[in-house]
Amino acid sequence: MGVTRRQLLRFSGMGMLGAVIFAGCRIPDREFIAESPVLIPEDLVEGQDAYFATLARPSTGVESVLVRVMQGRAKKIEGNPDYPMSQGKHTAQAEASLQELYHPDRIATPLRRVGERGSGEFESISWEAAMGELQAKLSEFSGNPGSVAMITEPLRGALGTVASRFASNYGATQMAFEAVDQTVVRAALKNLFNQDRLPIADVKNAHYVLSFGSDFLSNWHAPLHYNWQYGEFRGTENGKRGTLVQIEPRFSMTAANADTWVHINPGTEGVLALAIADVILKEQTGNPAGMEALRDVIEANAQDLPTAEDVTGVSQAKIVKMARDFAEHQPGVAIGGGLAAAQTNGLFNMTAVYLLNALVDNIGKKGGLLFNPEAPLKDVESSAAASSLVDFQRLADRMRTSQVNVVLVHGADPVYGLPGALQFRRAMKDNVPFIASFSNFMDESTAMADLVLPDLVPMEGWGDDVSDPGPGYESIALQQPVVMPFVDVRSFGDVLLATAEGLGGDMTRGLPWNTMKDAIRSNAEELFKLNRGSIQQYPSFEEFWIGVLQRGGWWDTKATSKDSTKAKVDTIPGQATPTFSGAAAEYPFHLLPFMSHSMGDGREANLPWLQATPDPITTAVWSTWVELNPQSAKELDVREGDILEVTSPKGTIEAQVYVNPATPPNVVSIPMGQGHTFFGRYAEGIGSNVMSILDAVSDADTGALAWGATRVKLTLTGRRSRVPKFEGMVVPRQLHERPVYQISKGTDHA
Amino acid sequence: MQQRPTLTEIDINRDLLRPTLATPMWFYGLMMFLFLIVAGALGAFAWAINHGTGVYGLNRPVMWGFLLVNFVFWVGISHAGVMLSAILRLANAEWRRPATRAAEVLTVFALGTAALHPLFHLGRPWRIYWSMPPGYDFGRGIWPDIRSPFVWDPTAISTYLTSTALFVGLLLIPDIAVLRDRSSGMMQRVYSMMSLGWRGNTRQWKLQIIAGFLLSALILPVFVSVHSIVSWDFAVQIAVEGWNATIFAPYFVIGAVHSGVAGVITVLALLRWLFKWENYIRDDHFDALARLLIVVAVGWFYFFVIEFMMGFYPNEEPELSLRNLQLTEWPFNAAFIVFALTAFFIPVPLWLFRKVRRNVALMFWTTVMVNIGMWLERFLIIVPSLMRKQVLTFNWGSYNPSPIELILVGGSFAMVFLGVLTFVKFFPIIPLADAKEGAIMATEIRVGKVMVPAAYREE
Amino acid sequence: MAIERKWGMAVDADKCTGCQACVVACQSENNIPINESDHFLQRRAIQWIRIERYWEGEFPDVKARFVPMLCQHCENAPCEPVCPVFATYHNNEGLNVQVYNRCIGTRFCANNDPWNVRFFNFWEPVWPETLRNQLNSDVTVRSRGIMEKCSFCVQRIRRTVREVTREGREVVDGDVVPACVQSCPTNALVFGDLNDDSSQVSGLSKSGRQYRILDQLGTEPAIYYLKKVDPNAITEEAHA
């Protein structure tokens, strides 16, 4: 049978077509699921993972976390679901501590300075040599112990105990540095309620929250916990929804989430709080006992409504409404801090604000202000107050008069973080003979050091923490090593203990432990003896020890504060009205700096994830920007990206304009955290440090830095460059049709 | 009509084979120059492969930019070939003769160049075969998704390219035979191979003519499909409000014809000027082509207005903001004005004048203008629509072409011109046979009521 | 299996504070390359989940609205049919899956994704040697030239299903927790099976505040947003 060429072509063509169609009809499902290791057979490569509870210590507050560890490497951080302050949640900052752990610029060995001081040139040395040098220096000055200054971050827990006992045994000056501290709030709470520890506002049960400047959803006290509480507070699905009023001269993240943002003149929050209190008094809507106790002090200090309106810029109607809502919608809570405290009259403001709570008698009650009891152990510090600006001013003066011979610095970067007006860097550089740093990164203060003894990161070592603020009852979180360090570093606590041992004599008084692990374990033994709280069921200490490490800590929900809830206050300290550095005529704008949402005061500027995390309001990243009202921008004839000189009476920095529709016209805002000259590849040379132009003005009563009390002027440089940010090229606003976000007016949708 | 000069076969052969048999020096210089630009563009592409798609100015949400604009542009130009050859051949329009091959050759090179753009554009160009008919990697389970226009694009373009190349080759056979007879050495061997034993006998002529008609007819649906499919690259996208229009297919096709025919006129004018072919590409040819263009341009403009107005019609903000961007924001407003003027408002009224239509210089510049305008038209459709994709204003963005993209776009023009020149170097760009037929037909005779070409009469 | 799973999410706009915890959690879980400054300037930063911030009103009556935005895992995903090589497809659990090693980088799908949640790797991602220790071995590191996007943490779904099966039980609501959901401190994000009537997410998907963004396009997103509640809304109530 002959097949012509034509037929052959035809048949084979048809055959091919048929094959394609036939095969196409049953594409095996698995062909689509070629999605990478996600689906590799489980006996092939997949490693075993394990989760360990430990602590992450970002600048926003210590968090109890679970770390997923595979093959000796930490892979992922998650909130500890058991620990009351964490509730299984964690912040961006805690997540980023993985990058601290594996940072390419971590200090890997002890270092000795070789270049000029401050040049950042070091050589590697052994731990033996480093410890020897440290000990030799401390012996050298033991005759003049006060000339040794130890500057740390505010330390709590066992490390706090070790550090403070070490300092006091030696006789050293101990200072705690935090760029944005809580000194004023603590002082107000001490005056009003005799509290040493920070209270927690029971936002989740509150119906009404009046917040004066406390940016508690971003960077204030315990933002993780407050965010969780806020989620419960907004529990529309549970049939209730609280109201949040944010009173602040800047549109913070908390203001953005508030039901009402009350824009107020900087530093007049106290006047407003007293006006509110006065309305409550007059209308007799508060708690009778509370009103009676505070009647005199309120009447003596409150101004009449028209004056209050004039001073604060908040209308009388709004004041009255807030007063009525606050009294009516109890349980409610008034909290304050942030910019309201960072003024020359900070203590006045804070006292007036926290007093509102006593007026409605919400203290220690559901939905009110909950005090935190001390930890039930003698060897752990429960609270950690920072030294004030005035303390540091004194230290700098002592340095200049050569009264400081040794500075030991750990976990704090005062060279970067103190206001430029203090000239702290100069003083340290020129006048201090010996500086040792215990930092694991080459920050500005460490770059000044003669000797660097790098610390572990929290995931590598032992530690604990008494949450401050705590959840309203006793709680201690534990930190255990979950990975081995890849670098040659030692825990700060261990180094202090070994040095104390080496120095001998009185130095070991109250420090019976060889290592931090000993300290933690012996504290746990004390806890075990209490036989109460979250881990009661364990028959032996060893089981308890394992249990407490597995759960990440210990807490006792019944152990609430027994302190008196009555406010005792006769006068309100300080001035009703604030003063500012810089005359309004020459410096037309209030400079309201704010902690970067992701990098805080700059302590995390070295972590690329946090540099790249958009600011919630502007979405800007990797830069320093100055937020301007659209009207002000128009008057200055600038637009986004124009580089401005921001000049205060104490200095000048450059920042890129970001036109923010929510910035008040008389205000400019600049985030903290950038402008590092050291601190690794991801931080150096980015933006400018707003702290460097702050004047050294402080709260009159506590001496705390009034970081919201400097005024500035703006000048054009004529240069511009685009602002790195996540949002697009137009100001994002909702189009009228086809809305993206939708609003429900009522709360009755549940 | 001007007086037609009498041309003998000898004249025709001498004149039309001049670039091939007696190539002037400047011709090599020009080719060298274009070659350098093409080499630069290939270097730019190598750079892009080496460094990644990041070297382009693309971003989120503007994921397609100049390369896609240029792709659409060259596919558009390629529509000249079929429009002039196939349609006019089927319609037996006498004035098509000198233009047909130039149009087909332009088609081949424009299409070939266009086909390179997806390669430039891909994130992983070395995997492009996964979406192309001969390359489907069934063995690895890489199935083409026939719902995607990007599967039909390569199919349509490769079909169009193959059929056009066949068309050119088929019609070239008699002319190659002439070259075979006039060349020597290696070239002669090559030409004799390519002439496939053409001897010019009756059967061969008959077959060639029938095959030409058949190919013309078969190519027509491909012609319509190619740019329709290219338009679906855009029109299927519900996410891009500015593209999601049902009118896109015919609108793109007629736009392609507009720019393609203009492109052919530009090439013809250039050739006539370069090789002094006034006797072959005569003023009346330009006149006829320009009349065709008027019709096409008005048709295209009608579609454009409809499409553009549709954006306003629903009175919805995303579309309005797109129109606002296109009309009022720098540099799109400038691009829009230049586009409107050059693609329509300057040339079309000018062509209404017989003097203009018969003025080669003016025809050259007006048709160049049309293609500037048509390039901008594609740009204005593609890029602003992506910048204002949907109501999520948070993501509205912008796009700046990178130097690499500019070099690739510039290189594509050099590539097409180099292709046409290379063709001109080796083959007659004006069909000898057609020209001769045309010359003979000048003496065509009337048989009854029918005009019979003299060439046939001789049979 | 009686009923097929259909994974979905609820996003409570009333709870989201814009804190960005979800954003960094996703970066960490899914090996998303470090977004350097230049990547933002080039508008090529990759964030599988992002917080879109919209302005409303003018000072002093100004509001900022946060909208967490991630792949909506559309039932009728427009990104899918335009992909010439089936690199993105719908699986039988309602996920819009991205198959990295199939993708040839046409970026067609990204154009046809109305939510702009597809991210193209314009550059080869680089991590300094030490930072690579953190990379999640359950998730591929994507090379340049391909598309990526939120996977609903498919690796967690797979792992959980496998582990639960090993335990000899069925997956129940709350077993699978994507990284962003896990971190979200306000519990604004809720993940689960929409086909399971008893799951929290299907409850929320029937809430009176429920809506879907760009619902009118008919792509059937698997993410249900819950309207922001604003007693002092500036604009008149928007209609779906």
Ligand SMILES: Nc1nc2c(c(=O)[nH]1)N[C@H]1C(S)=C(S)[C@@H](COP(=O)(O)OP(=O)(O)OC[C@H]3O[C@@H](n4cnc5c(=O)[nH]c(N)nc54)[C@H](O)[C@@H]3O)O[C@H]1N2
């Ligand atoms: N799914 C579905 N599709 C359908 C149909 C169906 O039943 N279901 N029906 C089909 C039928 S029968 C029809 S007729 C078509 C209708 O289809 P379209 O004509 O698209 O109908 P509409 O969407 O009603 O109106 C179009 C636009 O006109 C705008 N408009 C309203 N009034 C005016 C005006 O005065 N001036 C201007 N400039 N614009 C105005 C509206 O805002 C709207 O955006 O749909 C067809 N398609």
Ligand code: SF4
């Ligand atoms: S949201 Fe976008 S990427 Fe996700 S499935 Fe829908 S269209 Fe595709």
Ligand code: SF4
């Ligand atoms: S970019 Fe990749 S996934 Fe997207 S359409 Fe192209 S090939 Fe498909």
Ligand code: SF4
């Ligand atoms: S579900 Fe997983 S992949 Fe998707 S955004 Fe959340 S964390 Fe990222």
Ligand code: SF4
């Ligand atoms: S983690 Fe939750 S609250 Fe924070 S931005 Fe993401 S969705 Fe919003």
